[in-house]
Amino acid sequence: MASNSDPVKASEKQFLTTETNPAPAPGQPYDHPGEKRSCHVPAAARAWAVLFVHGACCVAVALAVAFGLDGYMAGDESSPHRVDGKLLLQVSDITTLVSVALVIIRIIVGWWSTIVLWASGRYMLHRAAARTDRKTVSRMIRSKLPPWLQSVRKFPTDFPCWTLSVALLAVLIQAFISPILTGSINWNxxxxxxxTAISVSSADPTANFGTWYWYNAQGAFDKRGYLRSAAGYASSAWADPSTVDLHGNSLVGNGCRHIVNDDALPRNSVxxxxxxxxxxxxxxxxxxxDDEISEDDWPVDGRQLTLVQDDPMYYYQSGVTVVFDVNRLRRGPDTSDRPPPADMFSxxxxVVLLVQRRNYERDPICQELPNTIFGDMRALPYTVRESISTAGDEKCSLIGKIDFTAGVTRSHRATYISPRLVEDTTPIEDVVYEPNPWVWEAIWTMPDLMTMLAVMNTSQVPTYNNIDNYVSSMVRQGYLGAWDMLSRGFDMPESAETYSAFPAEPRLLADVSFARVFTWLGLCLLMTLSGVLILGIVLRADDLTPPETLRGEERMRDVGPQTFLDLMLG
Structure with missing residues (x-):
């Protein structure tokens, strides 16, 4: 008996439920307008709050990335999280924070998506000028797409429907715009x-002034080893081509480089x-x-210029450069128990530059050489001199005057190019030169050293159409390499100075693309603005209010065979 009565009761309950929820008349609310609602916060207020929170979060994230993150120096995986008592974020930390912010915004978007789909469905079923059937609304809620994207026959024909379509599309694109923001951050x-400074010594710990005696006493024999050391210093100082421009000039500082002790200081330390x-x-x-060349300039006996009995004028490789003053050639010091007197030069x-060696019978004369490492000599207004003809060959050289200043300087700030190499960053025109015992000894070493550098071809200096810069670079490398050799070989460690060095710490610099950030913000606020439009113009409070039959678990259990969509849409 009981089993036969259950279907009847269910049918009656369904009938009563349907009767208590009739379709509202125009202008009336959907659900029991006379009853007092149990919601503490009106549905419209909740919808406006969701929009406000979404817009505020989008603006806050965009401003934080654009103006807070741009230019921030983050640590790498080897950096501690606290440096000098301050928090240092790593790239992974920043990526996590941005991802968390995007997840929060995505949750808010999902919340708003539920509200706008609910309200749009009820509006299209009950208040739209062209009513929509339940099947279309159900498909819209499942796919989260406007009906006209599912069927051309559902194309909107009035302003409210167009507004709802824009709002739904604005919600849809939120799922695809996160990469625009995450891709706006570049790390360099x-x-x-x-x-924190560390102390470094000015002298090589292996330096020995006692060998200065043998440097002078044994003539060329003892100087050859030191000459090779000077060539090694010069080559290592200019071995990195990324530190010079296309003309051979330094990109780091003023070109005054110095070999130092290896104190394990990284590049860019100070x-x-x-x-x-x-x-x-x-x-x-x-x-x-038409110039008359002085006898002091040419011809010159190369044996007067060499310190190692290796005449630089006998070399025939193009690019060999020699700088000298025949009126001040090296003579042995008066005593070897103390360094030479401090001096400088200005x-x-x-200067003599070997351009090319030519053959009498096959090659054109020196003034018309078309193919040299320096380019076409016929285009230059220089006089190319002929010298030292041997076996039908002769060398074509340029002869001139070079003005330069050489000495030492007290560098207020020098940058480490490598752990063993520093370069002064003072503008060259502001350098204050000081005398030093090794200045003239370095100048006298330059003819041999510059010849060796040219033959070794380790100068890294471009030659084509670059004669003046090439010669200037060879002179600079020769002097600095020779001075380093003398200082690191003969300076006394017990009288060395102690300098302060500040290590460079690796960082990753955030470079934010403002165009991408504000593109993301515009797409993000599109949902907010479209929501304001539909809440203010299209939807009413009743569109946002759930049906009475969905409030409370007891009423849900009493619904019977009605579908959830039927109840949700009223």
Whole structure:
């Protein structure tokens, strides 16, 4: 008996439920307008709150990325999280924070998506000018797409339906815009100078002034080893082509480089108040065809210039450069128990550049050489001199005057190019030169050393259409390499100075694309603005209010066979 009565009761309950929820008349609310609602916060207020929170979160994230993150120096995986008492974020930390912010915004979007789909469905079923059937609304809720994207026949024909379609599309695109924000952050390698200094010594710990005696006593024999050391210093100082421009000029500082002890300081570290060798070539003037060359300039006996009994004038490789002053050639010091007197140089010397060796019978004369490492000599207004003819060959050289200043300088700030190499960053025109015992010894070593560098071809200096810069670079490398050899070989460690060095710490610099950030913000706020439009113009409070039959578990159990969609849509 009981089993036969259950279907009847269910049918009656369904009938009563349907009767208690009739379709509302125009202008009336859907659900029991006379009853007092149990919601503490009106549905419309909740919808407006969701929109406000979404817009505020989008603006906050965009401003934080654009103005807070741009230019931030983050640590890499080897960096501690606290440096100098301050928090240092790593790239992974920042990526996590941005991802969390996007997840929160995505949750808010999902919340709003539920509200707008619910309200749009009820509006299209009950208040739209062209009513929509339940099947279409059900498909819209499942796919979260406007009906006209499912069927052309459902194309909107009035402003409210167009507004709802835009709102639904604005919600849809929120799922695809996160990569625009995450892709707006680029990370470039950079560095930060530490505030903690370490002490470094100015002298090579292996230096021995006692060998200065043998350097002078044994003539060329003992000097050959030191000459090779100077060539090694010069080559290592200029071995990195990324530190020079296309003309051979330094990109780091003023070109005054110095070999230091290896104190394991990374590149870009800073050395302060250090004594460095420095040279500046002011000008080079080559003799022209109608110029009269002084006997002091040419011809010259190369045996007077060499310190190792290796005449630089006998070499025939293109690019060999020699700088000298025949009126001040090296003579042995009066005594070897103390360094030479401190001195510096500022003036003019003779410079000779070997352009090419030619054959009498096959090659054109020196003034018309078309193919050299320096380009077409026929286009240059210089006089190319002929010299030292042997076996039908002769060398074509340029002769001129070079003005330069050489000495040492107290560098207020020098940058580490490598753990063993620093370069002064003072503008070359502001350098203050000081005398030093090794200045003239370095100048006298330059003819041999510059010849060796040219033959070794380790200068990294471009030659084509670059004669003046090539010669200036060879002079600079020769002087600095020779001074480093003398200082690191003969300076006394017991009288060495102690300098302060500040290590460079690796960092990753955030470079934010403002165009991408604000594109993301515009797409993000599109949902907010479209929501404001439909809440303010299209939807009413009743569209946002759930049906009475969905409030409370007891009423849900009493619904019977009605579908959830039927109840949700009223």
């Amino acid at each position: 390698t950079t560095f930060r100078i530490s505030n 050395l302060v108040d250090a004594l460095l060798p420095c040279i500046n070539v002011s000008s080079i003037r080559w003799y022209r065809l 003036g003019t010397m003779t």
